[in-house]
Amino acid sequence: MSKSNQDIFKKISAFRITHSELIILRFKCCYGIIKIFNRKRSDYVKNFIGAKNILEKKKKYIMPCLGHFYKEPPQFVKGDMQYLYDVDGKKYLDCYAGVSVINCGHCNQEIISKMIDQIQNLQHVCNIYLTENFVNLAEKLAEVTPGDLQKSFFCSTGTEANEGALLLASIYTKSSEFIALQSGLHGRTKLTMSLTGIGMWRTDPNPVGGINFAPNPYCYRCPLGKKYPECDLECANKIEEIIKTATSGKPAALIAESIQGNAGIVVPPKNYFKRVKEILEKYNALLIIDEVQTGFARSGKMFAIENFDVVPDIMSIAKALGNGQPISAFISTAKIADTYTRPGASTLGGNPVSSVAGLAVLDYIENHNLMKNAYERGEQLKNGLKELAKRHKIIGDVRGLGLMIGAEFIHTDKSPAFNELDQVLEQLKDRGFIIGKNGVGRNVMAFQPPLVITENNVNEILNAIDLVLTENNF
Numbered sequence: 488m489s490k491s492n493q494d495i496f497k498k499i500s501a502f503r504i505t506h507s508e509l510i511i512l513r514f515k516c517c518y519g520i521i522k523i524f525n526r527k528r529s530d531y532v533k534n535f536i537g538a539k540n541i542l543e544k545k546k547k548y549i550m551p552c553l554g555h556f557y558k559e560p561p562q563f564v565k566g567d568m569q570y571l572y573d574v575d576g577k578k579y580l581d582c583y584a585g586v587s588v589i590n591c592g593h594c595n596q597e598i599i600s601k602m603i604d605q606i607q608n609l610q611h612v613c614n615i616y617l618t619e620n621f622v623n624l625a626e627k628l629a630e631v632t633p634g635d636l637q638k639s640f641f642c643s644t645g646t647e648a649n650e651g652a653l654l655l656a657s658i659y660t661k662s663s664e665f666i667a668l669q670s671g672l673h674g675r676t677k678l679t680m681s682l683t684g685i686g687m688w689r690t691d692p693n694p695v696g697g698i699n700f701a702p703n704p705y706c707y708r709c710p711l712g713k714k715y716p717e718c719d720l721e722c723a724n725k726i727e728e729i730i731k732t733a734t735s736g737k738p739a740a741l742i743a744e745s746i747q748g749n750a751g752i753v754v755p756p757k758n759y760f761k762r763v764k765e766i767l768e769k770y771n772a773l774l775i776i777d778e779v780q781t782g783f784a785r786s787g788k789m790f791a792i793e794n795f796d797v798v799p800d801i802m803s804i805a806k807a808l809g810n811g812q813p814i815s816a817f818i819s820t821a822k823i824a825d826t827y828t829r830p831g832a833s834t835l836g837g838n839p840v841s842s843v844a845g846l847a848v849l850d851y852i853e854n855h856n857l858m859k860n861a862y863e864r865g866e867q868l869k870n871g872l873k874e875l876a877k878r879h880k881i882i883g884d885v886r887g888l889g890l891m892i893g894a895e896f897i898h899t900d901k902s903p904a905f906n907e908l909d910q911v912l913e914q915l916k917d918r919g920f921i922i923g924k925n926g927v928g929r930n931v932m933a934f935q936p937p938l939v940i941t942e943n944n945v946n947e948i949l950n951a952i953d954l955v956l957t958e959n960n961f
């Protein structure tokens with residue numbers, strides 16, 4: 488800030504500004520705003536290296552395990568609530584939110600202003616020293632999470648939160664045997680990857696032992712070849728068989744996503760988790776619910792497990808908690824959490840800036856009624872997609888809760904239509920819509936947009952999909 492501006496601001500703070508100084512200040516503000524708006528696109532563009540150069544550098548300097556979406560990927564340079572902008576100034580409606588992270592919208596001013604204020608005052612000391620944001624956030628999490636979940640441990644990623652949740656279950660039960668669901672995904676560390684039930688994400692050639700997988704509740708392609716409800720939840724009942732036949736009889740816990748994200752938005756039947764919990768309780772095993780992808784209003788409830796009327800023993804949270812700022816946690820009841828007494832700390836866990844982001848996210852969700860919007864816009868999108876499925880046979884199934892919706896692309900013999908989905912996603916991107924992809928067969932169109940999207944946005948998405956499917960004769 489120039490010296491003359493500093494003088495004026497000092498006078499404003501002291502209420503000693505004269506009329507003429509106020510006019511000068513107004514002029515300077517207007518001039519600044521005009522300067523920003525008049526910035527030529529070429530000025531803007533030349534500051535970025537562009538998609539082609541990024542791809543070249545990526546190939547040379549980034550490990551090849553990291554893929555990217557699209558044959559012709561854009562370079563994104565700006566985000567504003569539900570919109571993204573590329574290096575050429577092209578605007579996109581974001582329907583994936585950085586994989587379920589940006590629930591409150593990109594660069595949400597209400598959230599980032601609180602973070603900026605924190606950054607300018609105290610960025611980091613590690614929570615072995617006393618700061619207040621992390622305890623305030625833990626208190627707020629105890630309020631918004633289901634049942635008697637009360638004590639948190641903060642870390643930075645979803646993987647870490649799951650790893651910690653599993654450790655806590657082992658400490659409490661004194662067992663290190665686990666059960667997970669087929670097609671679930673829980674992270675990239677040795678243990679969380681070993682508990683991941685999708686071949687594509689199981690890179691480690693020597694996974695951890697003591698793990699068994701139960702069939703996932705994927706009614707559209709039931710792994711047991713059954714039909715709900717006549718099946719009487721055989722997939723859940725199998726868990727008891729697994730405990731009896733494949734474990735010592737005392738597994739530490741079962742870990743599951745409340746809605747399986749990477750599996751292709753697999754929503755279990757309403758009574759599934761109740762049955763699972765009953766079985767686990769019989770064997771004193773804990774239920775760990777991974778809310779990394781489903782948490783923070785996405786499903787129309789604060790946490791997706793609340794749609795199933797079950798309280799987990801331990802819950803892991805990440806992604807949307809920071810709305811882009813790295814923060815994660817696992818939370819448990821006081822009884823279970825209080826067994827974790829040996830030293831444990833995470834350098835960046837509960838960092839003042841990340842914690843303030845978490846607090847601001849929870850305030851924003853509450854103040855802007857995002858659970859209601861997620862539910863209402865989710866119903867609108869789901870019903871619209873179901874209508875499209877009647878005319879476009881390539882859409883075999885539409886499923887989801889709130890704004891976590893999947894549309895499964897199939898051929899006439901029900902085999903996964905992944906090439907066709909890639910084609911459709913590329914064309915939608917060219918039309919200004921960023922939509923995600925998941926599913927074990929990579930054939931599920933995934934909608935996980937910022938929860939601030941409007942009725943009009945949903946109509947635009949549906950019209951664009953209709954148009955692209957029609958053009959391709961799908």
Ligand SMILES: Cc1ncc(COP(=O)(O)O)c(C=O)c1O
Nearest residue numbers: 644645646672673674744779780
């Ligand atoms: C359900 C679930 N759990 C855990 C993870 C791992 O989270 P992170 O990538 O933050 O480590 C992911 C990542 O997508 C996820 O979807």
